[in-house]
Amino acid sequence: MGRHSAPSAAAAASSTEEDQPALAALAAPLLPPGAGSDRPSRHVRQGPDAARRGGPRTAAQGHRPEAVVDPPQPRGEAVPRRPAYRRPAWPVPEGAAPPRAVPAPSATPMAGTRPAAPIAAAEPETEVPETEATRVPEPRPAARSELTAASSRATVGQRKEPRLLAGWRNTDRMPDLAEHHRRHGELPRAEFAGPAGAARLVELADRAGLRGRGGAGFPTARKMFSVLESASARRRPVLVANGCEGDPTSEKDRVLLQGAPHLVLDGIALAAHAVGADQAILCLHRGSPLVTAMERAVAERGGDPCEIHVVTVPGRFVSSEASALVRYLTEGDARPSVSPPLPSQRGVQGRPTLVDNVETLAHLALIARRDADWFRARGTEASPGTMLATVGGAVHRPGVYEVDLGARAGHLLRLAGGASEPVQALLLGGLGGSWLPLPARGNLALSHEACAAAGVGLGVASLMALPADACGLAVTSALVAYLAGESANQCGPCMFGLPSVAEDLAELAAGSVDPDLAKRLERRLGVVLGRGACAHPDGTVRLAASALDTFASDVAEHLRGRPCGRPDITAFPMLASLTSAKGGWR
Structure with a gap:
């Protein structure tokens, strides 16, 4: 009740033939249900508390940078260049060699004192439908676990x-x-x-x-x-x-x-x-x-x-x-x-x-x-070249993949080994991005022009697969609460608007029976949009508004007091590591 079902076979058949394997993988997982769902978070946010203004700063607290500007000099005078920044005494990890000093700048910029070395041979010309990618390892500052070591084996594309x-x-x-x-x-x-x-x-x-x-x-x-x-x-x-x-x-x-x-x-x-x-x-x-x-x-x-x-x-x-x-x-x-x-x-x-x-x-x-x-030669006319895209959530091989701009969303899921369980939606573009319902948007081309035509943004080129049995509203509520806590509180939309939106989403996710909740939330989203001192409020509104649209059937059920999904919102492992206000602004 109120949950999105897995994509049907008929829906998959309606897609382009090229991307049928990716969309079929959403309905038919390759591994037993739950495999990989408890993968530990790969993101650790760090930052010390803000030091008192004017007080001494330690290496662990960070350093306020010195001025970059050099004093104006008359033209034609040769003035020795002084370093603009004093390098902080970074704490060196155990066993690591200390960093060396930066070399002195060259007296003649781009002087060509060294002949250019031969360039590596161009990639082979092959007829391929789309870009295959390289899956890259996941370095850790601490000792590597067996899971991390296994993920380091690069999966090299054959195209x-x-x-x-x-x-x-x-x-x-x-x-x-x-x-x-x-x-x-x-x-x-x-x-x-x-x-x-x-x-x-x-x-x-x-x-x-x-x-x-x-x-x-x-x-x-x-x-x-x-x-x-x-x-x-x-x-x-x-x-x-x-x-x-x-x-x-x-x-x-x-x-x-x-x-x-x-x-x-x-x-x-x-x-x-x-x-x-x-x-x-x-x-x-x-x-x-x-x-x-x-x-x-x-x-x-x-x-x-x-x-x-x-x-x-x-x-x-x-x-x-x-x-x-x-x-x-x-x-x-x-x-x-x-x-x-x-x-x-x-x-x-x-x-x-x-x-x-x-x-x-x-x-x-x-x-x-x-x-x-x-x-x-790769990518699209308006969005040429390749891009690095992060794929996570309910996929077999979460990681970073290099693909052509214009690659389909379903293609990225296929590169990541397909869905590890049925998937109902994709989060595209990071926390300031948009939810894409499946299978309707499974063939969206990931280029700036195609995303703009679809009313979404490519953003930071990340794609997170949301399991079908997760509550999309609960997940969105947790993300918006984090974003509200991470605002700089320099303008009304950040200081008052985002916390109010987060509160409304929390009530909606909990199944609160409030006849004014839906209209109040929509009104607040409209008031915040376009009025912030930076793009942060707009990105948060974009995420929340896309959730109301993508999970519309869930919204109706929640407003009737019948919440749908898992209360622990374990759909994305990184949710466990999201804690707002870690460290100050200095």
């Missing part, structure tokens, strides 16, 4: 080879610079040397149609043009690489930094050169096990156009938003700020700032080695 994760097979070892060069070849620095080369980089990103992989899908070249228009001799740009990955449904950035750290660092160097930045900052969440490893990777490098600093930010859901990163790097406060001005116009310390996701930058590094046509 198209991965691009970003090329060469990472059966290991969770972070490759060093020499191994990175064996996989991808060195950067063609001579080709992009000087101002003319920087302009070619921007033009190359434009022709490739590279779009951001952090969620919004904004064209990368347009952001670069905006930064260049705002730059001046006294306002040199800053490059910020976002590797925080605040959404707990996504693991792609962590996997990319673990498997291809120097590809990301190559992209940072290229983007910094393209916009003329003299500072590059890689942002990670405080407590991430990747901090020390990325420090070591930076220390291996030489010849980059500017210094690359690794800076940690508080591990809050909204602290990885672009304006929040800019504010933290400027003021030490990791809450989003109101825009305009945009970071590209006035960002870190008032300087034009290019903020890009680490996956976006890794793609830029591949485009520079190949060309725009190579990048566009």
